[in-house]
Amino acid sequence: xxxxxxxxxxxxxxxxxxxxxxxxxxxxxxxxxxxxxxxxxxxxxxxxxxxxxxxxxxxxxxxxxxxxxxxxxxxxxxxxxxxxxxxxxxxxxxxxxxxxxxxxxxxxxxxxxxxxxxxxxxxxxxxxxxxxxxxxxxxxxxxxxxxxxxxxxxxxxxxxxxxxxxxxxxxxxxxxxxxxxxxxxxxxxxxxxxxxxxxxxxxxxxxxxxxxxxxxxxxxxxxxxxxxxxxxxxxxxxxxxxxxxxxxxxxxxxxxxxxxxxxxxxxxxxxxxxxxxxxxxxxxxxxxxxxxxxxxxxxxxxxxxxxxxxxxxxxxxxxxxxxxxxxxxxxxxxxxxxxxxxxxxxxxxxxxxxxxxx
Amino acid sequence: xxxxxxxxxxxxxxxxxxxxxxxxxxxxxxxxxxxxxxxxxxxxxxxxxxxxxxxxxxxxxxxxxxxxxxxxxxxxxxxxxxxxxxxxxxxxxxxxxxxxxxxxxxxxxxxxxxxxxxxxxxxxxxxxxxxxxxxxxxxxxxxxxxxxxxxxxxxxxxxxxxxxxxxxxxxxxxxxxxxxxxxxxxxxxxxxxxxxxxxxxxxxxxxxxxxxxxxxxxxxxxxxxxxxxxxxxxxxxxxxxxxxxxxxxxxxxxxxxxxxxxxxxxxxxxxxxxxxxxxxxxxxxxx
Amino acid sequence: xxxxxxxxxxxxxxxxxxxxxxxxxxxxxxxxxxxxxxxxxxxxxxxxxxxxxxxxxxxxxxxxxxxxxxxxxxxxxxxxxxxxxxxxxxxxxxxxxxxxxxxxxxxxxxxxxxxxxxxxxxxxxxxxxxxxxxxxxxxxxxxxxxxxxxxxxxxxxxxxxxxxxxxxxxxxxxxxxxxxxxxxxxxxxxxxxxxxxxxxxxxxxxxxxxxxxxxxxxxxxxxxxxxxxxxxxxx
Numbered sequence: 001x002x003x004x005x006x007x008x009x010x011x012x013x014x015x016x017x018x019x020x021x022x023x024x025x026x027x028x029x030x031x032x033x034x035x036x037x038x039x040x041x042x043x044x045x046x047x048x049x050x051x052x053x054x055x056x057x058x059x060x061x062x063x064x065x066x067x068x069x070x071x072x073x074x075x076x077x078x079x080x081x082x083x084x085x086x087x088x089x090x091x092x093x094x095x096x097x098x099x100x101x102x103x104x105x106x107x108x109x110x111x112x113x114x115x116x117x118x119x120x121x122x123x124x125x126x127x128x129x130x131x132x133x134x135x136x137x138x139x140x141x142x143x144x145x146x147x148x149x150x151x152x153x154x155x156x157x158x159x160x161x162x163x164x165x166x167x168x169x170x171x172x173x174x175x176x177x178x179x180x181x182x183x184x185x186x187x188x189x190x191x192x193x194x195x196x197x198x199x200x201x202x203x204x205x206x207x208x209x210x211x212x213x214x215x216x217x218x219x220x221x222x223x224x225x226x227x228x229x230x231x232x233x234x235x236x237x238x239x240x241x242x243x244x245x246x247x248x249x250x251x252x253x254x255x256x257x258x259x260x261x262x263x264x265x266x267x268x269x270x271x272x273x274x275x276x277x278x279x280x281x282x283x284x285x286x287x288x289x290x291x292x293x294x295x296x297x298x299x300x301x302x303x304x305x306x307x308x309x310x311x312x313x314x315x316x317x318x319x320x321x322x323x324x325x326x327x328x329x330x331x332x333x334x335x336x337x338x339x340x341x342x343x344x345x346x347x348x349x350x351x352x353x354x355x356x357x358x
Numbered sequence: 359x360x361x362x363x364x365x366x367x368x369x370x371x372x373x374x375x376x377x378x379x380x381x382x383x384x385x386x387x388x389x390x391x392x393x394x395x396x397x398x399x400x401x402x403x404x405x406x407x408x409x410x411x412x413x414x415x416x417x418x419x420x421x422x423x424x425x426x427x428x429x430x431x432x433x434x435x436x437x438x439x440x441x442x443x444x445x446x447x448x449x450x451x452x453x454x455x456x457x458x459x460x461x462x463x464x465x466x467x468x469x470x471x472x473x474x475x476x477x478x479x480x481x482x483x484x485x486x487x488x489x490x491x492x493x494x495x496x497x498x499x500x501x502x503x504x505x506x507x508x509x510x511x512x513x514x515x516x517x518x519x520x521x522x523x524x525x526x527x528x529x530x531x532x533x534x535x536x537x538x539x540x541x542x543x544x545x546x547x548x549x550x551x552x553x554x555x556x557x558x559x560x561x562x563x564x565x566x567x568x569x570x571x572x573x574x575x576x577x578x579x580x581x582x583x584x585x586x587x588x589x590x591x592x593x594x595x596x597x598x599x600x601x602x603x604x605x606x607x608x609x610x611x612x613x614x615x616x617x618x619x620x621x622x623x624x625x626x627x628x629x630x631x632x633x634x635x636x637x638x639x640x641x642x643x644x645x
Numbered sequence: 646x647x648x649x650x651x652x653x654x655x656x657x658x659x660x661x662x663x664x665x666x667x668x669x670x671x672x673x674x675x676x677x678x679x680x681x682x683x684x685x686x687x688x689x690x691x692x693x694x695x696x697x698x699x700x701x702x703x704x705x706x707x708x709x710x711x712x713x714x715x716x717x718x719x720x721x722x723x724x725x726x727x728x729x730x731x732x733x734x735x736x737x738x739x740x741x742x743x744x745x746x747x748x749x750x751x752x753x754x755x756x757x758x759x760x761x762x763x764x765x766x767x768x769x770x771x772x773x774x775x776x777x778x779x780x781x782x783x784x785x786x787x788x789x790x791x792x793x794x795x796x797x798x799x800x801x802x803x804x805x806x807x808x809x810x811x812x813x814x815x816x817x818x819x820x821x822x823x824x825x826x827x828x829x830x831x832x833x834x835x836x837x838x839x840x841x842x843x844x845x846x847x848x849x850x851x852x853x854x855x856x857x858x859x860x861x862x863x864x865x866x867x868x869x870x871x872x873x874x875x876x877x878x879x880x
Binding site: 122129133136144268272308311314315322 | 440
C-alpha cells in the first residue's frame with residue numbers, strides 16, 4: 001500500500017497483469033490454431049471444429065442469459081434458421097455455401113425480430129418456455145417446406161460442396177481429398193468466428209452500453225433511474241445473439257452438409273449442451289464457456305458411448321454445479337485466485353482512496 | 359355435423375391439457391417457480407402406473423390410486439430437498455436445475471423402459487361411447503374432461519376454503535411474515551409441489567389410456583401445459599381450463615384440415631392470444 | 646428467572662453488525678418499552694427475538710429455553726408472537742382470514758379467539774370479509790395485532806405500532822393494550838413516541854447504535870437522562 005496525497009492522480013483501468021499475459025498467450029494460441037491443419041489429422045480438425053462452434057453458441061447464450069438476464073431455451077431456433085437459410089441459398093438460389101453462411105446469420109437476425117416481439121411479452125421462466133415454443137413453430141414450419149426436404153430433410157448438392165470456395169486451393173496446398181479440404185476450411189472459419197465472437201463480446205462488455213447491460217441485469221429499476229434504456233439493450237443483445245447463433249448454425253451445417261428439421265432445431269444439441277457448457281464453466285464470464293466447452297468435450301469423448309446414461313450424467317452434473325457452485329468452475333477459480341483473464345470491471349487506482357485492494 | 363364433432367373432440371381434448379397444466383399453475387401461483395421437468399414427471403407417473411398394472415395386474419385406475427401417494431412423496435421430497443434451495447431473486451437456478459432434471463429424467467426413463475411406445479391397457483372403456491343427440495362422445499374423453507373440471511373445483515376449494523389454502527396464499531404473499539404465523543414456508547412449498555404431483559398422476563392416467571407414450575414426450579406436454587396457463591392468465595385455475603380448451607380446439611381443427619398441422623395450429627393459437635392479450639384471458643388483478 | 650432474556654445479544658446483516666451485546670429482561674406480566682432513534686437497532690432486536698433473524702442459541706432464552714437459534718416458525722409455538730413493523734397484512738387474505746392465519750396449524754387454548762378479537766376491535770367484525778389491505782392504516786394495525794394475539798402468546802412483540810398513524814388513531818390502538826395485558830400476555834413495545842412508551846410501560850430501555858444505553862422505570866428516568874441516552878450527548 002502506498003500513502004497518497006490528495007494530489008495523487010487517478011487511473012481508471014480495466015487491464016490486469018493476468019489480462020496482459022492472457023493477450024500474449026491468446027495471440028500465440030491463435031497462431032498455433034491457424035497452422036494446426038498442417039500437422040494435425042482430420043479427426044482432430046473435426047473435433048476442433050465441434051469445440052469452436054459449440055464455443056460460439058455458448059458465448060452467445062452466455063451473452064443473452066449471463067449478461068442480458070434473458071434465459072432462453074430456444075436458441076435452436078436460430079441455429080436451425082441459420083442452417084436452413086444457408087441450405088436455401090445454396091439449393092434454391094445457387095449461391096456458394098461459404099457466402100451463404102452470411103445469409104444464415106441474416107435470416108436468424110430477421111426471424112429474431114418477431115421472436116423477440118412475442119417472447120418479450122413473457123417474464124422470467126415463461127420467457128424461457130416461450131422461446132422454446134417459437135423454436136418449435138419454426139421446426140414445424142420448416143418441416144412443411146418441401147423444397148428443402150420437408151420433414152425428412154435434405155443434403156447439400158455434391159456439386160455445391162465440391163466446388164465450394166477455396167476448397168480446391170486447400171486440397172492442393174495440403175494434398176488432401178476434397179472432403180478433408182472442406183473440413184479444414186470450415187475449421188478455419190469456425191476459428192475465425194470464435195475469435196471474432198470473443199473479441200466482439202469482450203469489446204461490447206467493456207463499452208458503456210456493456211456496463212449498462214450489467215446494470216440492467218443487476219437492477220432494472222435502478223438502471224432505469226440513471227437513464228439506461230433497458231428495453232433497447234434487451235433488443236440489441238437478443239438480436240446480436242441471434243445473428244451470431246445463426247452464423248454458427250449455418251457454418252455447422254456447411255460442415256455436416258445434411259439437414260433435417262429435427263436435427264437443426266434440436267433442443268438437446270443446440271440448447272441443452274450449450275447451457276451445460278456455460279453453467280459448468282461459469283455463467284456471466286467470458287472465460288466460463290471456454291473452460292466449459294473443454295470439459296464438455298472431454299466428458300463427451302469419455303461417456304458418449306453410454307448413450308442415455310451420458311445425457312443423464314450431464315443433467316445431474318448441471319444440477320449439482322448450479323446448487324453448489326452457481327458461478328461454475330471459473331467462478332471457483334477466480335474466488336480462490338482473483339485472476340481475471342477478461343477483466344470488465346473498471347478499477348480506480350491512485351488518488352487518495354486506493355480501491356485496488358478491493 | 360362433422361364440424362360439430364371436431365369441435366366437441368377439441369373441447370374434450372382441452373380437458374387433458376388442463377390436467378397437464380393445473381399442477382404447473384398451482385406451483386407457479388404459490389412460489390413463482392416453473393418446473394421445466396413437469397412434462398417429464400407426467401411421463402414418469404405414466405410409467406409408474408404401467409409398472410403397477412403390469413406387475414400387480416391391476417386396472418389402470420387402481421394403479422393410479424396407488425401411484426398417487428408415491429408421486430405425492432416424490433413431489434414433497436423434490437421440493438423440500440432440491441427445488442427449495444433454488445428459490446430466490448435469481449431466476450437462473452430454478453430454471454437451470456429443473457432443465458437439468460428434465461434431461462436426467464428423460465434419459466433415466468429411456469434407460470429403464472427403452473424408447474418403445476407404451477400404452478395403458480384400458481379394456482372396454484377406450485371404445486365405449488355415449489350417443490348424445492346424434493353426437494357420439496367417447497366415454498374416456500368425457501371422463502378426462504370431467505376429471506379436469508373436478509380437479510379445478512377441488513383446487514379452488516382447497517385454495518379458498520381451507521386452512522392449508524390460506525397458508526398457501528399467505529406464503530405466496532410474504533414468506534417472512536408467514537413464518538411469524540408459525541408457517542414454515544419450505545414445508546408449504548413442499549406440500550404444494552406434492553399436491554401438483556397428485557394432479558400429475560391423474561394427468562398421466564388419462565395420457566396413458568388415451569395415447570401412446572415414450573420417454574421423449576415430456577417436453578411437448580410441458581409446452582401444452584405452459585400454453586394453457588399463459589392463455590388463461592397466470593394464477594387463474596379456471597383460465598387454465600379455458601386455455602387448455604383453446605389449445606385442444608386449435609389442435610383438433612388444425613388436424614382436421616391437415617394432420618401435419620395439428621401441433622403447429624396449437625402453437626399458432628397460443629401466439630395469437632399472446633399478441634392480442636399478453637397477460638392472458640383472465641389475468642389476476644393483483645400480481 | 647425472567648420470562649424472556651437476552652444475553653449479550655449480537656446480530657449481523659452480512660458484514661454489518663447491528664447489535665453489540667444487548668441485555669434485556671422481560672418479567673412475567675410486565676410491559677417493557679424499547680425506545681431509540683432510527684437505526685438504533687430496535688427493529689433488529691425484534692427480528693432477533695421473533696426468529697426472523699437467527700442468532701447464537703444461547704443469546705435468547707424464553708422461560709429458560711434457548712431459542713436464539715430457532716426460526717420464526719419454531720419460536721411462535723413456544724408462545725412468542727410479533728406484530729411486525731409496517732403491519733404486513735397478507736393482501737390475498739380477507740380480514741378474517743388474516744386473523745385466522747395467526748392461529749395456523751394449532752388448536753390454541755387461551756383467552757383470544759375470533760370472538761374476543763372482534764370484541765376488542767369491533768370495526769374488524771364489520772369489515773371481516775374485506776381484503777385486509779383495503780382497510781385504513783389504523784384498522785390494518787388492529788388486524789395485525791389481532792392476528793398476533795390469535796396464537797395466545799405469552800410474549801407479544803409490537804414493533805412501531807403507531808408509525809404513520811394519526812394521533813387519534815394511535816389513541817384507539819393503545820386503548821387495547823390494557824386488555825391485552827389483562828389477558829396475561831407480557832409485552833415488548835418498540836416506540837419512537839417516548840410519551841406513549843412511558844404511558845404503557847413498566848420499564849423502559851433506551852437503545853443507541855446497537856446497544857442499550859439506559860434502563861429504568863418511567864418514574865425514575867428524567868428527560869435529560871433519556872435525551873442523553875437517545876442522542877448520545879450529555880445534556
